[in-house]
Amino acid sequence: MRQKTVSGIPGLDNVLFGGLPQGSTTIVEGGPGTGKTTFGIQFLLEGIRKHNEPGIFITFEEFPEQIYEDMRLFNWDLRKLEQENKLRVVGLSPEILMDQIVNPGGLFEEMIKEIDCKRIVIDSISLIKYLNGNERKMLYTFRNVLRKHGLTSILLQEQSALKSETASVEHFVFDGYIRLAIKVRFYTLRKRTIEVLKMRGTRVADGEHPYRILDNGLYVQKRSLLSRFMQSLV
Numbered sequence: 420m421r422q423k424t425v426s427g428i429p430g431l432d433n434v435l436f437g438g439l440p441q442g443s444t445t446i447v448e449g450g451p452g453t454g455k456t457t458f459g460i461q462f463l464l465e466g467i468r469k470h471n472e473p474g475i476f477i478t479f480e481e482f483p484e485q486i487y488e489d490m491r492l493f494n495w496d497l498r499k500l501e502q503e504n505k506l507r508v509v510g511l512s513p514e515i516l517m518d519q520i521v522n523p524g525g526l527f528e529e530m531i532k533e534i535d536c537k538r539i540v541i542d543s544i545s546l547i548k549y550l551n552g553n554e555r556k557m558l559y560t561f562r563n564v565l566r567k568h569g570l571t572s573i574l575l576q577e578q579s580a581l582k583s584e585t586a587s588v589e590h591f592v593f594d595g596y597i598r599l600a601i602k603v604r605f606y607t608l609r610k611r612t613i614e615v616l617k618m619r620g621t622r623v624a625d626g627e628h629p630y631r632i633l634d635n636g637l638y639v640q641k642r643s644l645l646s647r648f649m650q651s652l653v
């Protein structure tokens with residue numbers, strides 16, 4: 420069986436029967452405030468702190484300073500990890516990233532080698548799709564380069580309410596697809612749910628699992644007995 424990469428999100432590794440397949444590329448999709456960025460950073464911190472796996476966080480939309488600032492809420496000192504060469508938070512444009520990715524020996528490859536990177540997060544790939552050119556081809560190229568370097572990758576994607584049920588090309592291209600959502604329960608109550616819709620090469624526990632965001636990040640809760648019973652019927 421393929422080696423697993425522990426996600427670092429408590430509870431999610433049970434849903435994934437041990438974790439993400441090593442070297443896989445996974446889309447983590449969700450609406451605003453569902454915790455995508457937090458998920459990504461938490462995944463990198465797990466690698467750095469527990470598995471000696473340095474990581475890179477690429478952000479198209481925010482300056483690295485904003486990410487440092489936001490993540491201080493969880494008491495995560497990202498600057499220190501950067502100084503120790505275990506983490507890189509890089510702000511660049513999707514055009515430059517794609518340009519670098521197709522260019523062997525370019526900045527992207529150099530950065531990976533420099534810190535011996537094993538995990539990468541892109542926040543978010545929504546913008547790559549809007550670059551000029553053949554979208555499917557671009558996504559395949561992107562996926563293949565990540566695989567070539569053996570990186571276990573999380574690609575964050577914004578989800579608009581309108582498109583929530585339609586499958587897009589990226590859902591087919593990448594190895595995994597995880598969806599974060601905020602569901603309405605009983606008028607004003609909200610419930611966060613996480614669902615693994617696809618993960619090539621591993622079993623998954625089907626269905627929506629409740630998750631929470633707390634002071635130390637995301638964690639996936641056990642489903643209620645009733646919900647597990649209902650799932651077993653379908």
Ligand SMILES: Nc1ncnc2c1ncn2[C@@H]1O[C@H](COP(=O)(O)OP(=O)(O)OP(=O)(O)O)[C@@H](O)[C@H]1O
Nearest residue numbers: 449450451452453454455456457458492632633634
């Ligand atoms: N201790 C906490 N308890 C509850 N919620 C929290 C806690 N800390 C942070 N949050 C919330 O968790 C969310 C996490 O935000 P994050 O930036 O990861 O989401 P995102 O999906 O990346 O959002 P965006 O779509 O804006 O990029 C924020 O809305 C924040 O208010």
Ligand SMILES: [Mg+2]
Nearest residue numbers: 455456457542
């Ligand atoms: Mg975000």
